[in-house]
Amino acid sequence: MTLLNAVHITKRFDGLTALKAVDLQVKAGEFAAVIGPNGAGKSTLFNCLTGQLTPDEGTIHYNDEDLRGVPPAQRSLLGIGRTFQRIQLFGGMTVRDQLLVAIRAHKHHGALWNDLLRGGHLTSAEKETTDSTLDRLGIGSIADSPVESLTLGMARLVELARALVTQPQLLLLDEPSSGLDRRETAHMAQVLQLVCREESVAVALIEHDVAMVGDLAETVWVLDYGQLIAHGPTQEVFADEKVRAAYLGLQVR
Amino acid sequence: MVDLVEYAIRGIPTGCVYALLAVGLVLTYKTSGVFNLAYGAQAFASASVFYVVRKDHEWPLWAAAILAIVIVGPAIGLVLERFLFRYLRGSPPMAKLVTSLGLLIAIPEVVRLLLGSGSRKNPPPLWWVRRTDEWLWPQGSSVVLDAGQIATIVSTIVVVIALVFLFARTQIGLKMRAVVESARMAELYGVNSERTSMTAWALSSLLAGLAGVLVAPLFASLNPLDLFTLLVAALAATVFGGLTSIPLTFAGGIALGVLQAVMAGALPTDSVFATGLRPGLPFIVLFALLMFRPGLRTSGELQDPLAGVDPPPPSPVTQDQPKWLTRGSRALMILLLLVACWISISVLDAFWLGLVVSGVCLSVILLSITVATGLGGMLSLCPAAFAAIGAFATAQLVEATGMTVIGAMIIAGLVSATAGAALALPVVRLGAVYLALATLAFALMFESILVPLSWVSGGSVPLSVPRPLIGSIDMADDRWFLLFAATCLGLIAWVVVRLREGTMGRFLQALYTSRDAAESIGVSATRPRVMAFAVSAGIAGFGGGLLASYAGQANYQASFVYLVGLVWVALVVSTGARSVLAAIISGMVFFLLPAGLERLFSWPENWLEAHPDASGPVASLLEVITPSWAVPVAFILFGAGAIMYARHPEGSLQSQMSALGRAVNRRIDPGGEPPDPADDLDRESSADLVGPS
Numbered sequence: 001m002t003l004l005n006a007v008h009i010t011k012r013f014d015g016l017t018a019l020k021a022v023d024l025q026v027k028a029g030e031f032a033a034v035i036g037p038n039g040a041g042k043s044t045l046f047n048c049l050t051g052q053l054t055p056d057e058g059t060i061h062y063n064d065e066d067l068r069g070v071p072p073a074q075r076s077l078l079g080i081g082r083t084f085q086r087i088q089l090f091g092g093m094t095v096r097d098q099l100l101v102a103i104r105a106h107k108h109h110g111a112l113w114n115d116l117l118r119g120g121h122l123t124s125a126e127k128e129t130t131d132s133t134l135d136r137l138g139i140g141s142i143a144d145s146p147v148e149s150l151t152l153g154m155a156r157l158v159e160l161a162r163a164l165v166t167q168p169q170l171l172l173l174d175e176p177s178s179g180l181d182r183r184e185t186a187h188m189a190q191v192l193q194l195v196c197r198e199e200s201v202a203v204a205l206i207e208h209d210v211a212m213v214g215d216l217a218e219t220v221w222v223l224d225y226g227q228l229i230a231h232g233p234t235q236e237v238f239a240d241e242k243v244r245a246a247y248l249g250l251q252v253r
Numbered sequence: 254m255v256d257l258v259e260y261a262i263r264g265i266p267t268g269c270v271y272a273l274l275a276v277g278l279v280l281t282y283k284t285s286g287v288f289n290l291a292y293g294a295q296a297f298a299s300a301s302v303f304y305v306v307r308k309d310h311e312w313p314l315w316a317a318a319i320l321a322i323v324i325v326g327p328a329i330g331l332v333l334e335r336f337l338f339r340y341l342r343g344s345p346p347m348a349k350l351v352t353s354l355g356l357l358i359a360i361p362e363v364v365r366l367l368l369g370s371g372s373r374k375n376p377p378p379l380w381w382v383r384r385t386d387e388w389l390w391p392q393g394s395s396v397v398l399d400a401g402q403i404a405t406i407v408s409t410i411v412v413v414i415a416l417v418f419l420f421a422r423t424q425i426g427l428k429m430r431a432v433v434e435s436a437r438m439a440e441l442y443g444v445n446s447e448r449t450s451m452t453a454w455a456l457s458s459l460l461a462g463l464a465g466v467l468v469a470p471l472f473a474s475l476n477p478l479d480l481f482t483l484l485v486a487a488l489a490a491t492v493f494g495g496l497t498s499i500p501l502t503f504a505g506g507i508a509l510g511v512l513q514a515v516m517a518g519a520l521p522t523d524s525v526f527a528t529g530l531r532p533g534l535p536f537i538v539l540f541a542l543l544m545f546r547p548g549l550r551t552s553g554e555l556q557d558p559l560a561g562v563d564p565p566p567p568s569p570v571t572q573d574q575p576k577w578l579t580r581g582s583r584a585l586m587i588l589l590l591l592v593a594c595w596i597s598i599s600v601l602d603a604f605w606l607g608l609v610v611s612g613v614c615l616s617v618i619l620l621s622i623t624v625a626t627g628l629g630g631m632l633s634l635c636p637a638a639f640a641a642i643g644a645f646a647t648a649q650l651v652e653a654t655g656m657t658v659i660g661a662m663i664i665a666g667l668v669s670a671t672a673g674a675a676l677a678l679p680v681v682r683l684g685a686v687y688l689a690l691a692t693l694a695f696a697l698m699f700e701s702i703l704v705p706l707s708w709v710s711g712g713s714v715p716l717s718v719p720r721p722l723i724g725s726i727d728m729a730d731d732r733w734f735l736l737f738a739a740t741c742l743g744l745i746a747w748v749v750v751r752l753r754e755g756t757m758g759r760f761l762q763a764l765y766t767s768r769d770a771a772e773s774i775g776v777s778a779t780r781p782r783v784m785a786f787a788v789s790a791g792i793a794g795f796g797g798g799l800l801a802s803y804a805g806q807a808n809y810q811a812s813f814v815y816l817v818g819l820v821w822v823a824l825v826v827s828t829g830a831r832s833v834l835a836a837i838i839s840g841m842v843f844f845l846l847p848a849g850l851e852r853l854f855s856w857p858e859n860w861l862e863a864h865p866d867a868s869g870p871v872a873s874l875l876e877v878i879t880p881s882w883a884v885p886v887a888f889i890l891f892g893a894g895a896i897m898y899a900r901h902p903e904g905s906l907q908s909q910m911s912a913l914g915r916a917v918n919r920r921i922d923p924g925g926e927p928p929d930p931a932d933d934l935d936r937e938s939s940a941d942l943v944g945p946s
């Protein structure tokens with residue numbers, strides 16, 4: 001069943017057309033990858049899907065619901081989670097607080113009188129949830145560290161944990177391995193596989209690491225200069241001449 | 254129709270004044286990345302120098318003009334660049350704005366100290382002809398332009414053409430823009446960023462000086478408030494030009510002047526429109542432009558393309574304050590406040606007691622800034638407007654319904670909160686600088702349109718507000734009122750702390766430090782901020798009612814003028830935007846410091862009187878100091894605090910506390926520095942943590 005269905009997405013920045021009638025479909029529980037050279041429009045596509053940008057043309061349906069005019073926060077409540085190419089963690093908070101904000105936003109715990117009458121302290125249920133999420137990603141030991149002290153690899157995992165704790169059905173990941181060393185990348189790949197297989201979360205992954213895409217992705221969508229030049233099962237796409245010319249080059253034999 | 258054309262032509266000189274000021278602001282913003290509210294203060298400084306040398310010392314015009322515009326103007330700019338803004342290049346827009354706010358407060362007072370504080374009537378024109386000589390233009394029409402207006406028109410056009418040329422055709426214009434975008438990147442290409450930025454500041458300050466000298470004769474006497482209000486009016490043109498386009502800004506300024514003149518002519522003179530709308534028009538236009546000009550959500554907040562290689566920016570909260578210190582300082586604070594109350598009641602004489610009570614009432618108002626700016630990250634520049642709404646509402650409610658004063662204050666708080674929510678709904682989606690401007694526009698709309706109305710303020714005679722009466726306790730006694738006000742302060746402080754530590758505080762912090770990420774996990778971008786704004790306005794309204802009740806009247810001119818609100822914001826933000834204690838200290842300092850300084854500065858006078866035969870350098874030094882220094886020095890200190898904000902974004906109080914915490918930690922654990930959390934999470938160990946299992 002198609003979970004996310006984006007059709008003919010076009011986005012212009014002044015003179016530049018960053019996306020030209022791009023389609024993207026992700027089925028429930030599927031692992032999809034979006035690849036393409038720098039500046040192809042991959043991040044722009046994700047920003048359109050999560051509502052940070054409004055596409056000039058095209059429609060986005062999620063679970064058959066039209067997302068036009070739905071604000072970003074609402075899309076998260078519908079079950080779309082994401083991470084960012086440039087890490088975006090909340091400054092001045094601990095790792096646990098990052099997750100806590102996500103949990104409370106999803107429980108609609110924002111009411112003023114709630115704070116006044118009960119205070120905003122961490123409940124034991126919340127502690128359990130955050131601990132187990134962090135443990136699953138192997139970063140349970142840093143739960144109470146301030147985010148400013150994290151290495152890049154940890155910060156990427158924390159961002160992932162923050163998205164996961166909202167229990168999304170669809171996870172959009174923008175270059176989760178960029179800036180990581182080999183071991184960290186391997187660990188990240190493992191975590192992603194786990195998330196997709198065992199929790200049946202659909203994943204759309206932007207990634208420049210072609211080997212990682214080959215290992216993980218079932219389908220691949222290739223963007224070049226804002227256009228979709230190929231899509232389909234991973235091996236077929238990797239064999240495509242057009243794709244090799246535009247992006248893969250000599251990376252794949 | 255002919256009439257309208259004539260009115261329109263009459264608006265052109267005013268339009269040129271707006272355009273000149275607005276273009277100068279755009280130049281500063283484009284070349285330094287600072288939205289420089291102190292531009293009005295710089296203009297005031299040059300105009301004052303011009304006044305003094307031209308009128309008091311009767312210098313020839315050319316010499317006075319060269320000194321005031323070509324020497325003093327750029328000199329101020331160079332000093333500001335060298336000692337302040339150079340260090341602020343990478344800071345968030347809010348830090349730059351607060352710094353310029355501090356300068357706006359401090360510079361005019363420095364000018365007063367240096368040049369004397371007497372009032373300066375009839376500022377001299379920058380023109381060979383006297384102002385009264387009138388020229389007819391165009392020939393045969395009845396429109397009359399005087400020499401000063403023609404000078405303004407000519408200078409504005411020359412300036413606009415020169416600036417357009419500068420940016421379009423010259424190397425230096427290009428370099429300035431490059432340095433603003435990213436000083437580091439520009440340096441990689443061989444641009445000397447320091448020299449470029451100094452040139453930029455010198456140039457824009459020269460323009461400020463020119464504008465100040467040209468505009469000063471429009472007013473009966475020279476004072477910073479008038480100049481700054483005119484500057485805020487000119488902001489409409491600046492925003493019309495999107496803060497970047499000089500031709501558009503010029504067009505906007507002219508259009509605004511013409512619109513104002515046409516409205517003045519076309520509308521019946523006795524209607525509300527003429528009395529309220531005409532002076533308020535620029536602020537309405539500014540507000541409307543901010544609401545409806547597309548693309549203001551993020552534009553205007555320049556991002557260094559190299560910022561990605563930096564560590565994340567420091568956040569407003571510091572984590573390195575140990576828990577025991579938080580708890581200890583909180584307990585100490587409550588204890589101190591109780592002791593202070595007791596001392597005030599038992600020891601102080603009526604004069605100082607009165608100041609302390611006013612300080613407590615003001616502290617309540619200032620907590621509204623803690624909520625909006627400290628927790629919400631929104632630099633709201635209209636706290637005084639909400640306090641005034643509360644004061645007026647309290648007075649009107651008591652008068653109309655005869656209800657108890659305390660009840661009226663609470664309802665007034667709700668009224669003010671509603672107004673706050675209504676303002677917040679459109680405003681919170683704006684970026685930091687534009688939000689600040691929108692709230693400033695609101696403050697001035699309120700002042701120019703609503704305050705004169707008698708159903709709001711009671712007209713020219715301030716509305717009276719009685720003191721509360723609980724049972725047989727009559728608060729007419731200042732000591733009882735102090736206890737009452739302190740109780741209110743305690744309650745509201747508790748609310749603020751609860752919100753800060755609760756879900757609300759976390760949501761606001763998340764939105765402030767990374768809005769996109771907060772939205773991506775389901776935090777609404779508007780709801781928490783609108784709520785924070787409403788709570789803030791409610792607190793200000795309640796505090797306004799309290800202050801009015803203590804003063805016995807809701808007196809706008811005495812307590813709530815918008816510029817006073819800016820001083821409050823500067824004080825609170827620089828002491829510690831998120832800290833309750835900082836708000837209380839600020840409230841106290843605001844009233845006690847000027848009075849204390851006055852006592853201090855009157856000491857030399859008294860001493861000289863007691864020793865009439867004293868002579869020598871000490872005596873002549875003492876002679877200079879007079880009690881009239883008190884207010885200027887106090888305001889310079891307030892402003893200097895905001896300027897320091899650049900170095901300690903968490904506020905001076907917080908930075909002292911953190912330093913104390915670290916020092917004590919070292920003492921307790923002499924084994925070494927408290928472990929830097931980054932140390933035990935270095936690359937080696939982190940690689941282990943996330944390594945293949």
Ligand SMILES: Nc1ncnc2c1ncn2[C@@H]1O[C@H](COP(=O)(O)OP(=O)(O)OP(=O)(O)O)[C@@H](O)[C@H]1O
Pocket residue numbers: 013016018036037038039040041042043044045085
């Ligand atoms: N806010 C914006 N305003 C103007 N242009 C933009 C904006 N965001 C992106 N672009 C442009 O759109 C194009 C696509 O950018 P995008 O970030 O989507 O590329 P990408 O495929 O994610 O590249 P990378 O692999 O480097 O992350 C680029 O040319 C970029 O400069």
Ligand SMILES: [Mg+2]
Pocket residue numbers: 042043044085174
């Ligand atoms: Mg990208």
